[in-house]
Amino acid sequence: MITLRNLEKFYDTGAGKTFVLRNINSEVKDGEFLTIMGPSGAGKSTLLSIIGMLDAAWQGEYYLYDSPVHELKSKKRNALNKQYIGFVFQQYHLLDDLTVAENLEIPLSYRNVKRSERQAIVADMLDRFNIVAKKDLYPSQLSGGQQQLVAVARALVAEPKLILADEPTGSLHTSQGKIIMDLLKELNEQGTTIIQVTHNEAWAEYGDRIINLRDGWIMKN
Amino acid sequence: MDTLSQEFRYALRKLVRNPGFTAVAVIALALGIGANTSIFSVVNAVLIRSLPFDDADRLVVLWENNQEQGRERDPVSPQNYLDWRDQSDAFEALAAWAYWSFTLAGVDQPERVSTIRTSPSLFALLGAEAALGRTFTAEENELGGPNAVVLSHGLWERRFGSEPGVIGSTISLDLEPYTIVGVMPAAFRFPDSDKIGMWTPAKFSQDELSRARRFFNVIGRLAPGVSLEQAQAEMDVIAARLGKEYPDTNLGWGVAMTRAPDLLLASNQYLLILLAAVGLVLLIACANVANLLLARAADRHREIAVRRALGAQRFGLIRQLLIESFLLAGLSGVAALVIAVWGIDLILALEPGNLPHWNKVGIDTHVLTFTAALALLTALIAGIVPAVHASRPNLNESLKEGGGRLTAGSRAKGARGAMVVTQIALAVVLLIGAGLLIRSFARLLDVDPGFNPTNVAVANIFLAESRYPEDHLTVAFFDEVLDRVESLPGVIAVGATTTVPIDPVGIDFDLPFDIEGQSPHEPGQEPQADYRVVTTEYLSVMGIPLLRGRAFQEGDREGAPNVMIINQTMARRFFGGVEPVGKRIRIPIGGWFEVIGVVGDIHHRGLDAEPRPELYVAFHQQPHFRGMVVAARTTSDPSALARAITREVFAIDPDQAIAQLTTMSELLSGSVSTRRFNTTLLGGFAVLALALAVLGIYSVVSYGVSQRAQEIGVRMAMGARGDDVIKMIVAEGLKLAVVGVTIGVIGAIALTRLITSLLYDVSPVDPVTFLGVSLVLALAALVASYIPALKATRVDPVLALKHE
Ligand SMILES: Nc1ncnc2c1ncn2[C@@H]1O[C@H](COP(=O)(O)OP(=O)(O)O)[C@@H](O)[C@H]1O
Numbered sequence A: 001m002i003t004l005r006n007l008e009k010f011y012d013t014g015a016g017k018t019f020v021l022r023n024i025n026s027e028v029k030d031g032e033f034l035t036i037m038g039p040s041g042a043g044k045s046t047l048l049s050i051i052g053m054l055d056a057a058w059q060g061e062y063y064l065y066d067s068p069v070h071e072l073k074s075k076k077r078n079a080l081n082k083q084y085i086g087f088v089f090q091q092y093h094l095l096d097d098l099t100v101a102e103n104l105e106i107p108l109s110y111r112n113v114k115r116s117e118r119q120a121i122v123a124d125m126l127d128r129f130n131i132v133a134k135k136d137l138y139p140s141q142l143s144g145g146q147q148q149l150v151a152v153a154r155a156l157v158a159e160p161k162l163i164l165a166d167e168p169t170g171s172l173h174t175s176q177g178k179i180i181m182d183l184l185k186e187l188n189e190q191g192t193t194i195i196q197v198t199h200n201e202a203w204a205e206y207g208d209r210i211i212n213l214r215d216g217w218i219m220k221n
Numbered sequence B: 001m002d003t004l005s006q007e008f009r010y011a012l013r014k015l016v017r018n019p020g021f022t023a024v025a026v027i028a029l030a031l032g033i034g035a036n037t038s039i040f041s042v043v044n045a046v047l048i049r050s051l052p053f054d055d056a057d058r059l060v061v062l063w064e065n066n067q068e069q070g071r072e073r074d075p076v077s078p079q080n081y082l083d084w085r086d087q088s089d090a091f092e093a094l095a096a097w098a099y100w101s102f103t104l105a106g107v108d109q110p111e112r113v114s115t116i117r118t119s120p121s122l123f124a125l126l127g128a129e130a131a132l133g134r135t136f137t138a139e140e141n142e143l144g145g146p147n148a149v150v151l152s153h154g155l156w157e158r159r160f161g162s163e164p165g166v167i168g169s170t171i172s173l174d175l176e177p178y179t180i181v182g183v184m185p186a187a188f189r190f191p192d193s194d195k196i197g198m199w200t201p202a203k204f205s206q207d208e209l210s211r212a213r214r215f216f217n218v219i220g221r222l223a224p225g226v227s228l229e230q231a232q233a234e235m236d237v238i239a240a241r242l243g244k245e246y247p248d249t250n251l252g253w254g255v256a257m258t259r260a261p262d263l264l265l266a267s268n269q270y271l272l273i274l275l276a277a278v279g280l281v282l283l284i285a286c287a288n289v290a291n292l293l294l295a296r297a298a299d300r301h302r303e304i305a306v307r308r309a310l311g312a313q314r315f316g317l318i319r320q321l322l323i324e325s326f327l328l329a330g331l332s333g334v335a336a337l338v339i340a341v342w343g344i345d346l347i348l349a350l351e352p353g354n355l356p357h358w359n360k361v362g363i364d365t366h367v368l369t370f371t372a373a374l375a376l377l378t379a380l381i382a383g384i385v386p387a388v389h390a391s392r393p394n395l396n397e398s399l400k401e402g403g404g405r406l407t408a409g410s411r412a413k414g415a416r417g418a419m420v421v422t423q424i425a426l427a428v429v430l431l432i433g434a435g436l437l438i439r440s441f442a443r444l445l446d447v448d449p450g451f452n453p454t455n456v457a458v459a460n461i462f463l464a465e466s467r468y469p470e471d472h473l474t475v476a477f478f479d480e481v482l483d484r485v486e487s488l489p490g491v492i493a494v495g496a497t498t499t500v501p502i503d504p505v506g507i508d509f510d511l512p513f514d515i516e517g518q519s520p521h522e523p524g525q526e527p528q529a530d531y532r533v534v535t536t537e538y539l540s541v542m543g544i545p546l547l548r549g550r551a552f553q554e555g556d557r558e559g560a561p562n563v564m565i566i567n568q569t570m571a572r573r574f575f576g577g578v579e580p581v582g583k584r585i586r587i588p589i590g591g592w593f594e595v596i597g598v599v600g601d602i603h604h605r606g607l608d609a610e611p612r613p614e615l616y617v618a619f620h621q622q623p624h625f626r627g628m629v630v631a632a633r634t635t636s637d638p639s640a641l642a643r644a645i646t647r648e649v650f651a652i653d654p655d656q657a658i659a660q661l662t663t664m665s666e667l668l669s670g671s672v673s674t675r676r677f678n679t680t681l682l683g684g685f686a687v688l689a690l691a692l693a694v695l696g697i698y699s700v701v702s703y704g705v706s707q708r709a710q711e712i713g714v715r716m717a718m719g720a721r722g723d724d725v726i727k728m729i730v731a732e733g734l735k736l737a738v739v740g741v742t743i744g745v746i747g748a749i750a751l752t753r754l755i756t757s758l759l760y761d762v763s764p765v766d767p768v769t770f771l772g773v774s775l776v777l778a779l780a781a782l783v784a785s786y787i788p789a790l791k792a793t794r795v796d797p798v799l800a801l802k803h804e
């Protein structure tokens, strides 16, 4: 699904280049559940941003299926993002002015889905995640675990093939974290490819494979 | 006290540390206050300081009125005035006065001097005394009594070198000797113009004492303790009695009166409208500053939360925040005075010269007080909402959160939105007002005056009775002037009349008439038409088209049958489809005339005045007036002719002054100058309002963008593209604009009625203007939010989603 070759990213800090990612070569297969680990500042989030096409300033080659992302203009990248990718963040990043249902609708609103269909999809999703009762609540009225549940639902609503989860349990208690991890595992079993970042050894075990990043390098285990 | 001065220093430091914020706020407020100060200084001069008389509240202006004839405020006949004076008790004094003019000769060039003929009582009534010498005695007002004149301070300086010895000396007015008995103080002005050079006793002639000749103005001073209503009641009784005694002239005539200050206010209402308009501009500026303060208060959320947690009282916080806005307003007030100095210059440059007392327009203690009060008010208006807002942050949230959370400012966001909506609504009201005036002005300029004003020079000449006592002398003089002017290079044709259109100077009155074959009217019930005496060429010189019959000819002179030309309105209104040419008309001056032609209507009293019935008679048959206006059509710029005409008149009679030399185009442009002035100023204020409102939209939307970086990042991660972000941000600006425009339009529907008197041929709810302004604002809002929207697309989602 994903092939990375000699992927590099650096910041020009004036005093010279500061590399954040170096010589990243990797492959992610369809249906895989990949865990990225590493100390803070290692470049994990940066790598997810690049894979998720939020970050366009890097060198090297990145193929998503047959598309050479490194050669694509921002319009095409945006299209790929929409077609394949869903994000889950450590801080949930739900929009506080929108209700649960409205938050779920955001990805659909950027994907030419008719209003009536959107309602149906959102209703489906609420049902599937068992949060129908919460649909008119605002994020601030939910617990952290519930918010992350909504965030995962939102990441799924446009049926992405790949979910990028950056420390999805980082702000949650263990019991709540387990619910989210079980959910990701279930999604993976249903066919969704997942790349997660985590510091937690137990959660890392949910994945098929672990990549260790250190100072921008992939460490071989 | 100690804490106050400390808070003051603290506020000052805050302002100095945020020079950008301080500069923008001060500029916005200074523009608003400065514009207000400028207009107020005009209002101050024209409405407040222009009645510099003791107890001006007791001054009353009186007219004769006649309900049946639809005459609301006619001047007063001298004989009626005398009866009023003798029979009433409500007034401490009454005075009659009229505009006049004399040729002052014997000192340098002869000069036509604007003069007021007045009863001697005027000066005491106004509480005015001569600066030098005295005012008039009763004897000097007697017919046959000595000729006396009082000079204005200005004329005394200009023509007599401020020589105190002029008192008692004799000067020549219209070739008659007059003794200078006094000079008025420099500050004295009556009626309201510093163009008045002299006052002479009214000295009613036998002729003028007819009750039918209503042409004097009357002013009175109410006796102490007498109300306007009591005076009115008394005058009603007197008028009714006069009506019974002299039914021929007085039946149906009553007395109208108004306090002088009210009259002044009514005739200068547009100044109050301008003041209101500029007040709206200031409100918009206040809203701008309030917005800046709100935005800043949001940034200071945590500081304030900490202060409250440390025990600060809410009132103390509000005071601290208000001190800042008072400082801002103080700085703005000072800057506003600088702006006002320019503003006043600009207004005076735009001002057509119709404003009474324009030379008193300036910054005085009234204006300073006004500005200071306005600055204080501004501080309150702009500061109170942000201060109250900032003083009650949600303690928990602000201390807990890492700043920049989406909810932190949602209440303040509502307040900011409300400010912008207010700004837009106010700007819409102003723009619609200005739009209506502009459309009125355009309509007015589109009016066909009925004559051709291009390349026509006009010269008003009034001959002195003592040198031209006989009609034939007048005829000889004007014939020679016409001959000489006609032979000047560049002159195509020349004519003369008693009054040219548009010009307020001239001999202009209406006469009752009867049409042969129609049943005669009761005396006093006859139809009226404006009376004009014209030379043979005059109508063609002015380009007034002959519609039927023939024009005047050389043969229409003394001895030949009396002939008359009437205008279209007169033909239509009084001949009911019958051919007027060939019919005969009788008027009090000259008896029966045969109608030989019908000419087109002209807008004699201004482009906005409907044509009235007008009749023209031939100068050589009716040479009764020593005041005529010579009009010359030229091949090129007619103002170049002025000096040549002066020279020719001087060659005929070196003692003869020309009262006024101008061109028809100038007269026409002068007649719309007050409208132009109003339109320009209101237009300027509206543009300023629009600019401030756009600034308001821009700052709120871009502040919103900076607050929503995280949200924008989330949306981008969810697949939003640049276009989506732009649409979202612009929609927010447009939403504010739509609400603001809607409120503004409703406000304008309610308010534009107040300017109906300034409109011409445009409805106060003119849909074109309303629609146009709404579109302009929508467009402005689009542009104002597009720029921050573009900025929003440059949000880096990676940065926006990063958490620290
Ligand atoms: N704008 C930037 N300029 C310079 N260095 C940056 C910038 N943003 C991130 N970095 C650096 O990139 C490195 C990787 O960051 P990140 O991908 O967030 O690490 P991780 O998610 O593994 O903790 C860090 O060392 C960080 O300091």
Ligand SMILES: [Mg+2]
Pocket (backbone or CB within 6 Å): A044, A045, A046
């Ligand atoms: Mg990270």
